[in-house]
Amino acid sequence: MISADEKTSVQARCRCHPTLAPGQARAMRVNHTYGRGGALAYLAAYDVHRARVSGRCEPRTGIVPFMNLVTQVMSIEPYASAKRVFWIVDNGSSHRGKKAAARLTAAFPNAVLVHTPVHASWLNQVEIFFSVVQRKAVAPNDFTDLNEVADRLRAFEDRYNATAQPFQWRFTTSDLDGLLARLDQHTAGRHEESSAAPAR
Numbered sequence: 001m002i003s004a005d006e007k008t009s010v011q012a013r014c015r016c017h018p019t020l021a022p023g024q025a026r027a028m029r030v031n032h033t034y035g036r037g038g039a040l041a042y043l044a045a046y047d048v049h050r051a052r053v054s055g056r057c058e059p060r061t062g063i064v065p066f067m068n069l070v071t072q073v074m075s076i077e078p079y080a081s082a083k084r085v086f087w088i089v090d091n092g093s094s095h096r097g098k099k100a101a102a103r104l105t106a107a108f109p110n111a112v113l114v115h116t117p118v119h120a121s122w123l124n125q126v127e128i129f130f131s132v133v134q135r136k137a138v139a140p141n142d143f144t145d146l147n148e149v150a151d152r153l154r155a156f157e158d159r160y161n162a163t164a165q166p167f168q169w170r171f172t173t174s175d176l177d178g179l180l181a182r183l184d185q186h187t188a189g190r191h192e193e194s195s196a197a198p199a200r
Helices: 063-074 097-107 126-138 146-163 173-196
Strands: 002-015 034-047 052-058 085-089 111-115
Touching (some): 002 126, 034 146, 052 063, 052 146, 063 097, 097 111, 126 146
Parallel strands (some): 002 085
Antiparallel strands (some): 002 034, 034 052
16 A cells, blocks of 8 residues: 655755754754755655655656656565555645546556545645655755755655654544544534524
């Protein structure tokens, strides 16, 4: 099961003054003025059971860059010979709708495209990985050029693949049932209050 998406517009910002690391009783100092060194897109496919990431940097997002990522992943084992490989994606323009599902299946018959519900891309586990990338590899976004950004992302990916464990969801179906029951009680309480209010 592959969770895939794009992290768009990863910028190379060359700070006018060097970033100072945090010290004793001093926070990190990042200059707010910078020169723009361009931006790239980081596409990643996260294997949710093996905690392995395959990523690539592209000049922009789109159908072709996404299919380049799919080809990169589906050309290696265990995906190339798997009976089925589910690709979990959001409804972004690079992989939206039935045309995207047909395009994927035509290129790789064992690949099945599954979309998250609209406005629920946060359910896709690759978003957790992108959050880790932002905090551990990109911030404070102090790069001289796009090659440095791409090198940092590739190095982080290698390090992550050497040490990562699958994400463990802590919010269970029992937790969901309890939350829905509390919401029902809260809503019922409000309906009782509004019906008990005197009419004017």
